[in-house]
Amino acid sequence: NAGVTQTPKFRVLKTGQSMTLLCAQDMNHEYMYWYRQDPGMGLRLIHYSVGEGTTAKGEVPDGYNVSRLKKQNFLLGLESAAPSQTSVYFCASSYSKYPDTGELFFGEGSRLTVL
Amino acid sequence: QKEVEQDPGPLSVPEGAIVSLNCTYSNSAFQYFMWYRQYSRKGPELLMYTYSSGNKEDGRFTAQVDKSSKYISLFIRDSQPSDSATYLCAMMYSSASKIIFGSGTRLSIRP
Numbered sequence: 001n002a003g004v005t006q007t008p009k010f011r012v013l014k015t016g017q018s019m020t021l022l023c024a025q026d027m028n029h030e031y032m033y034w035y036r037q038d039p040g041m042g043l044r045l046i047h048y049s050v051g052e053g054t055t056a057k058g059e060v061p062d063g064y065n066v067s068r069l070k071k072q073n074f075l076l077g078l079e080s081a082a083p084s085q086t087s088v089y090f091c092a093s094s095y096s097k098y099p100d101t102g103e104l105f106f107g108e109g110s111r112l113t114v115l
Numbered sequence: 116q117k118e119v120e121q122d123p124g125p126l127s128v129p130e131g132a133i134v135s136l137n138c139t140y141s142n143s144a145f146q147y148f149m150w151y152r153q154y155s156r157k158g159p160e161l162l163m164y165t166y167s168s169g170n171k172e173d174g175r176f177t178a179q180v181d182k183s184s185k186y187i188s189l190f191i192r193d194s195q196p197s198d199s200a201t202y203l204c205a206m207m208y209s210s211a212s213k214i215i216f217g218s219g220t221r222l223s224i225r226p
Contacts, residue, residue: 042119043159090158106159107158108158109156
């Protein structure tokens with residue numbers, strides 16, 4: 001099993017360009033999440049999904065959109081990239097919403113630089 | 116003020132030493148406490164989970180929660196170079212609430 005797979009792993013964008021990050025999980029998890037990780041800030045939740053066809057905002061959703069057309073995939077889009085969106089993006093999944101053990105399964109991250 | 120505070124380090128100790136990693140928090144409503152380990156260029160993975168106060172031991176790792184002081188710790192005994200990673204504390208108010216992550220402490224174990 002691959003677990004949670006993110007593509008691409010690295011990307012450099014110019015300000016104003018758009019792009020989509022793809023997350024795929026093969027664990028049949030209902031819940032999927034997008035986080036960003038910045039130095040000194042910890043992991044911050046951008047958007048999450050509680051099932052196919054549903055999405056919800058996290059704590060830092062501005063400038064991002066998401067879609068969950070298939071249960072195994074969760075896409076994160078940047079319509080007009082800004083330098084403030086330079087970060088490492090992590091996708092995660094869980095079998096239930098914030099399960100009792102607090103266990104999320106993370107991908108390896110996508111490093112995005114916006115010039 | 117951040118809800119969860121964690122010293123970013125880096126912390127460098129010799130192999131075999133006992134390591135103590137700590138987090139403080141401001142909201143006494145937190146009940147679930149976790150430690151995630153994140154190797155360089157990888158995603159975090161759950162290392163330890165504790166509910167409410169007390170200690171939990173798993174091999175060389177011990178997680179300790181002191182709710183009266185709003186302080187949690189992770190102890191690593193007989194530290195190994197393979198323990199070199201960033202350690203993130205995390206907390207939840209309840210089993211269905213969002214997870215609040217600390218910013219992580221970078222640990223290096225010198226052979």
